[in-house]
Amino acid sequence: MADTTATASTETVAQTDDGIRRRDFLDIAAIGAAGVGGVFIVYPLVSQMAPSKDVLAASSTEVDVSSIEPGQAIKAVFRKQPLFVKRLTDAEIAAANAIPTGSLRDQESLEDRTKEGHRDILVTMGVCTHLGCVPLGAAEGEVKGEYGGYFCPCHGSHYDTAGRIMKGPAPTNLEVPEYEFISDTVIQVG
Template structure:
């Protein structure tokens, strides 16, 4: 009498078993992703944080020689409509006199590489210890170089926001910005 042969993969239909294994694995994977997604999504920045990532400022009301301070990413941002005298003074400074050499045009160039020397947009935080320099509001001392002055430790910046005196190691930071029109600038 002949013994019945058993299929090579064990008992039952091998194709059905393979299908069940794949289906079980796929279901487990979907379950793991569904369980992990709320935790992963929680790592994304909040809506209020994303709203602070970029701002648009209308610069039309800013008169020549005037400066305003706006808040961007929780920091003060200085926007100055410079006078022709301030521009000439900043361009005349030899780079050899600067601790953090940077031309005036490099500091007034937007992300589209368009130079607008009449507009200086910079983060209003001293690069020494994070103080807010004076000189952006009427009546505040502008410092010995006509720009900004940090009274905490004596850092002085020129009309282009470049460090000229004091303990600060770098110029005031220039944020990424783009003029979307002649009067509207997008920062961030």
């Protein structure tokens, strides 16, 4: 009798193990199928939020600075906004460095606003930080304001040669976008 109970309990354990194993396989298969189905549903929803190719193309701009003479500036476009790239003269660099940063509203030195090895190239967004007008001073013959940099004709903000706010309602300096020199003569903005 002891042998028959041992055999019966062994058969029950084997059936239970087979039942659990089959059930585990079905659970894993169902979860796997649901996961794959979830990916197929979620991926198009997430990927449609990615920027389009034309937006990615506008996310950076390359500017050749080799033709800019000292004292000259050029205007370019970066993310549909004006970009000023100016080669500073020695006198403009000296004038910017002569102003103590502690006396400025937005305290940045010229070194903070330019790249090491290219201290004579100033890259700023051509948008006044007050209400978004385009300042004058980047083109030849334009009014440069009282400090020889840029002048916003909308509300009278004056910027120095380093694009720092000196007078007027603008709260901060002209923005310096992220940029890097990809060669000695070409910068990549963005």
